[in-house]
Amino acid sequence: ERMIEVNLLTKRYGGTTAVRELTFAVRPGRVTGFLGPNGAGKSTTLRMVLGLDAPTSGTATVSGSPFRDRARGLRHVGALLDAGQVHGGRTAAAHLGALARSNRIPRARVDEVLEEVGLAGAARRRTGGFSLGMRQRLGIAAALLGDPPVLVFDEPLNGLDPEGVQWVRGLFRGLAAEGRTVFVSSHLMSEMEHTADHLVVIGRGELIAAESLAEFAARG
Ligand code: ADP
Ligand code: ADP
Numbered sequence: 001e002r003m004i005e006v007n008l009l010t011k012r013y014g015g016t017t018a019v020r021e022l023t024f025a026v027r028p029g030r031v032t033g034f035l036g037p038n039g040a041g042k043s044t045t046l047r048m049v050l051g052l053d054a055p056t057s058g059t060a061t062v063s064g065s066p067f068r069d070r071a072r073g074l075r076h077v078g079a080l081l082d083a084g085q086v087h088g089g090r091t092a093a094a095h096l097g098a099l100a101r102s103n104r105i106p107r108a109r110v111d112e113v114l115e116e117v118g119l120a121g122a123a124r125r126r127t128g129g130f131s132l133g134m135r136q137r138l139g140i141a142a143a144l145l146g147d148p149p150v151l152v153f154d155e156p157l158n159g160l161d162p163e164g165v166q167w168v169r170g171l172f173r174g175l176a177a178e179g180r181t182v183f184v185s186s187h188l189m190s191e192m193e194h195t196a197d198h199l200v201v202i203g204r205g206e207l208i209a210a211e212s213l214a215e216f217a218a219r220g
Contacts, residue, residue: 003028003150003181004049009058011044011205018044020205021058026183028149031172033196033213034185041205042185043081046154049183050079062150074103078143079152080136088128092119092138095127096145105146113141118167132159140168150181157191169195193217 002025011019019041026032036042047053049060051067060066062077086095096110114120117137122130127138136159143151153172157165172195176182186192192199192213199216201209209216 001028002026003063004152004183005059005061005064006045006049007059007061009045009048009060010056011041011048011053012056018205019048022202022205022207023058024200024207024210026181026200027198028181029176029179030197031176031182031184031195032198032200033192034183034200034202035189035192036185036187036202036208038187040187040202042187042202043154044205045202046079046081046152046183046185050077050081050152052081074099074105074142074146074148076146076148077150077152078146078148079154080139080143080156081152081154086127086130086135086138089126091124091126092130092141093123095138096141099142099145103146109145109147113144116144116171117141133161133164136160136168137164140171148180151175151183153182153184155185155187157186157195165191 004026006022006024009019009022022045034042048055049062067073067077092114093110097107100107100110114123117140119137119141136156156168160168172182172184184195196213198212
């Protein structure tokens with residue numbers, strides 16, 4: 001089973017090639033890290049996987065077909081992207097409530113996921129006052145809302161305190177143990193060491209390695 005499949009994926013912005021003929025698959029039941037330095041093309045790739053950006057050439061599929069409607073697709077794929085960007089004027093509960101409504105997800109899930117990410121006490125607070133760590137937790141709550149089989153997290157450890165980092169690692173492991181596909185980007189190998197089982201490594205938009213963490217570490 002290959003829940004996320006990227007085949008000869010290429011993205012050019014004017015004269016810049018952000019992603020070049022990238023081919024890899026992400027399987028269920030484990031946490032796969034997506035590692036590469038800043039500017040390597042991770043976000044560009046994830047945006048194409050999520051159907052938010054069109055490839056210049058090649059394909060990205062989720063569960064066998066291109067993923068098109070992220071705004072209404074929360075029951076298929078949950079994603080954390082740009083945690084900084086939430087409507088500041090709404091409360092955490094209202095933010096998730098709107099997402100639940102447009103995705104036909106029972107309202108009761110909002111309280112469940114707020115509890116799960118440790119934001120139950122902040123449910124009625126406006127998100128504009130949230131720290132980056134709280135916004136990360138809120139973004140993770142949005143990703144979990146629809147109970148999707150595939151989850152994508154772009155730099156989810158940014159802004160979390162050490163306790164938050166431990167929590168998020170446990171969360172990812174639990175999701176993988178349930179058989180879900182968990183794909184997590186980071187620019188730091190040190191973050192991936194205790195987070196991922198498997199790695200997709202890119203540099204300058206090109207694939208460097210796709211192998212287990214142990215295999216990658218053994219190469220030095
Ligand atoms: P990463 O997520 O690994 O830090 P990005 O995918 O954000 O990398 O960026 C990869 C490359 O593509 C960088 O050189 C970046 O400047 C460029 N890039 C990303 N988005 C755009 C855009 N909208 N317009 C032009 N260049 C872009
Ligand atoms: P808007 O354009 O009004 O911000 P969106 O539907 O694009 O509406 O997103 C609203 C909020 O929900 C944003 O913070 C966005 O990051 C989040 N969001 C949208 N789709 C998803 C998804 N599939 N997984 C997680 N969060 C999502």
